Amino acid sequence: MTTKSNNIPMVQLTQAHKRFGETTVLEDINFQASKGEFISLVGPSGCGKSTLLKIIAGLHSLSEGEVVVDGMNPKNAREEMAFIFQEANLLPWKRVQQNTELPLKLRGESTERRVETARKMLELVNLSHALDKFPWQLSGGMRMRVSIARALTLAPRVLLLDEPFGALDEMTRDNLNEDLLRIHARDQWTAFFVTHSAAEAVFLSNKVVVLSANPGRISQVIEIDLPKERNAELREDPAYLNYVAKVSNAIRTVH
């Protein structure tokens, strides 16, 4: 059903196990994602979705098995990855512009390039009017937009999103989902998106990975065969609603 033509794996996990002390958090994870895929990770609390994301990011290491990002160890592939956290995770003492520039600054880019890139990315997330604001002056949704812009400044090939919209109201979340898809269509990064919401997972992804808890294993991978171009109207489409029901059901029935 999916095109298998450019099937070079961007991210690959092979027999991955993760233990924290005595507890096994993730067990026997085998999965791969190709370039441009949008993959959602869903499952009950404590199933290790966030841990899996941090393993791909190289923030946690595996106890057994292997994870490869673009042919490299995750720690060496950092330049190709960006992580978007549960909260916007902005520096409270810096304005929107400087917050967005941060990754470029840490990388030692020239001021000129920093300013220009950050401006462009903030425009992309419709925040051109808020460059000089401090994070506490923004709404939760706007803060998240800054976080997205910041992640995009490095032109990542893999974007890791750890329940980024969980704390937002439904309307803001829907808007951000649509924006995210618009940018994805443009940039074609590979996305791993952790969420609790079946609707969100279906709306965004071409694949939904359902994890079981204690220990976390892949219980099901549901392919979402919906048109690539998606907009708000899709939310009323029966096919979409069908998928949402299917994913919800899968989350509810995993052990």
Add this chain to the structure above:
Amino acid sequence: MATTSKKIQSALLPIASGIIILAIWNLISYLYGRSVGYDVQRIIIPFPHQIATALWSEREALWLSTRQTALSAVIGFIAAVTVGYILSMLLASAVWVKKALYPWILVLQMTPVVVLAPIFVLWMGQGLPSITAITFMIGFFPVVANTTMGLVSTDRNLLDLFEMSNASKAQEIMYLRVPFAMPYFLTGMKIAGTLAPIGAIAGDLFAGSSQGGVGGIGYMVILYNSQLKIPELFATALVACMLGFVFVGCVNWLHWYLLKDWHESARKTDNT
């Protein structure tokens, strides 16, 4: 209407209560003077107007000693903040450093400064060096405790963000840990600021001298007390209180100024 009357109320009430306190004070002085004689009354509980007169006639001496104490307080305060900050960086740099040093800093803190004061005088003699050392001893611990706390409690997610950006250790300290610890540090600084004038006066009690013609407030306390100039002693208390207000006011302004870009929640890490 309501807010205006509330404003008037909050301005008038302290004045009114102040007048009542003065009236009661007057009455006690009067009654006491009537029963034991006004000579004795003068050196036990002087009339407010006697204190005011003493304040005016001693204004020059009190002004000079206040300046002297303010100088000790400022030097001791700056030393406490600077050394405290550097020490915190050291303590936060590695767990083993903190484990090795923190207990001894606590030991130093738990030793009452009044006991150490004579030792300082023994080492450094009467005067400014001893007084600032005593001020420093009182002020530096709150700076160390708060700043260290701030430096080690950096948000986990922000640390992950820096790691994801391949930030160097130096970048992490400069762009994340140090600014993140700022509100904590400033809380410590505020406490040190409240303690500094007290430390300087206490130091002056032990190590004050009129060498060079000027003693600090603590020295004046001893002097007036020994000469039974009790209204002057009360006047000195009044001056010390004002010095405290001015000092804390300046430190609070500095605190506000350095944190004005932060959100209220960050500014509220202190509860002083």
